[in-house]
């Protein structure tokens with residue numbers, strides 16, 4: 001950063017507080033976390049050290065790699081499902097709903113769940129999918145099943161459904177705004193040049209909303225990757241995700257060094273995803 | 289007009305909700321013709337173009353294109369192409385990709401067609417640029433190339449030059465005429481600039497609030513406007529209230545406020561009742577300094593130097609009407625006193641006093 005000398009005092013006065021704030025509350029905690037990852041565990045406490053045993057354990061004990069892969073799989077499923085559901089919804093909002101009033105109302109309905117407690121929303125699915133839940137009662141009342149089924153809850157599918165529901169607004173919002181930013185005359189120009197509605201979607205609308213899809217997918221993937229509530233509420237024995245393992249290291253397992261090493265790894269993974277996403281976005285960046 | 293009609297509007301009306309943007313409009317565009325829709329903002333020019341392009345659908349009436357009824361056809365099925373007002377170039381494609389967009393990708397001659405179109409608009413060197421790397425004039429040319437590469441039966445242009453600066457605009461007017469000549473397809477252009485319409489068109493369609501007021505060649509509209517509105521819109525006119533006094537063959541004697549009597553002519557040799565209220569249209573360039581057949585004593589209220597000519601604002605004696613007068617400087621002897629407040633005598637040939645019934649305005 002280059003500071004204009006004349007403005008330097010004013011600049012420092014204005015930004016020193018937020019700078020110190022973020023240094024203390026963001027950078028320092030990260031540094032602590034990263035360094036604790038190299039400490040040694042001496043039950044029941046830990047001693048400062050610089051050794052790689054924690055990382056060695058992560059990479060040799062298949063349980064950790066397994067959890068990371070499973071977390072990535074679930075995050076990928078949620079991302080794909082949210083895209084498949086979110087894109088048409090955003091498209092509907094941006095192109096099909098003509099009346100601005102109705103559009104704003106529908107958009108509000110998409111984002112309003114964000115103001116409701118996360119726990120509450122996750123819990124909703126427990127009531128829907130549970131043994132005595134809405135879905136079972138409904139199927140029973142239709143006579144499709146005789147007794148309540150317990151196959152809906154406590155598995156990875158339930159987790160994917162719940163997480164998709166929770167994070168889909170983060171998918172719809174960026175896609176909607178990218179679609180809304182497409183000048184309508186580009187769509188008319190495409191039709192003018194003899195391309196029908198479907199071709200126009202593939203050749204104009206989809207490429208120009210790619211940035212929105214990418215942004216939505218990145219956010220959804222990263223949020224899912226770090227989630228630890230859904231596994232507890234609706235996940236089964238095979239539903240543990242990396243954040244649960246992490247949480248456990250700082251709680252019951254009482255192994256802060258291993259937990260810090262894991263957290264550092266997760267941080268690196270998320271940063272890698274953000275980097276990849278910004279790379280993809282840059283190659284696709286379009287000046288409208 | 290001997291040439292075959294390419295586009296025919298037959299009693300086309302377009303409503304937006306309860307607002308009528310176009311009222312029972314008839315219009316025919318012949319093969320290879322350059323026609324301009326001219327009128328003030330909001331008079332329905334773009335609506336007419338969008339109805340032909342297929343982006344709006346007529347509330348009633350029929351639209352034929354190239355001999356087929358296309359009133360209900362979707363835009364992508366119509367053999368017309370549009371040069372959009374703000375170009376509408378695809379930002380995620382290069383210049384060449386934009387131009388090839390509407391062509392069949394499997395056609396082996398596509399590359400040749402794109403090159404030809406680029407050459408026609410003089411942009412061969414920019415084929416791999418992206419739209420955001422182009423100037424306004426260059427975007428304009430790409431939009432042209434993209435529209436004509438499909439060899440439409442008619443090219444629709446919505447204010448194609450209005451976004452360009454004045455110098456560029458004059459160059460592009462000549463370019464557009466050249467391209468029109470070379471392609472031989474019909475052009476239907478929208479503009480609100482009467483100078484542009486006059487210099488480029490075979491025929492001009494003068495519109496006012498959703499209706500066609502007059503269609504004709506530029507010189508027809510200038511020499512024989514059908515209404516004071518057209519007289520004013522094409523070339524500009526002083527519109528003055530008058531009353532009819534007598535008729536003497538072709539000539540009508542009228543009286544302006546303040547008792548000034550003039551002789552004038554009416555379009556189509558029509559007659560007026562004695563004492564009928566009239567509107568006289570006098571072109572600024574038809575008024576001359578010095579006495580003559582129709583003499584109007586005036587006082588100068590403003591003098592506007594414009595290089596080769598001088599524009600005067602004057603008030604006829606005893607009247608509250610204002611007249612604009614355009615005087616060529618070559619014709620001046622140097623003895624005239626053209627200053628604010630000075631008295632001058634103007635005259636105008638009777639054939640240049642165009643008379644209309646007052647209610648027509």
Ligand SMILES: Nc1ncnc2c1ncn2[C@@H]1O[C@H](COP(=O)(O)OP(=O)(O)O)[C@@H](O)[C@H]1O
Pocket residue numbers: 304307309327328329330331332333334335336
């Ligand atoms: N989509 C629309 N909805 C409602 N009114 C419209 C719409 N498009 C145009 N209009 C109205 O129709 C009239 C004619 O518009 P337009 O054809 O664009 O005029 P021009 O191109 O001559 O300036 C204007 O008064 C405009 O406000």
Ligand SMILES: [Mg+2]
Pocket residue numbers: 330333334335
């Ligand atoms: Mg317009």
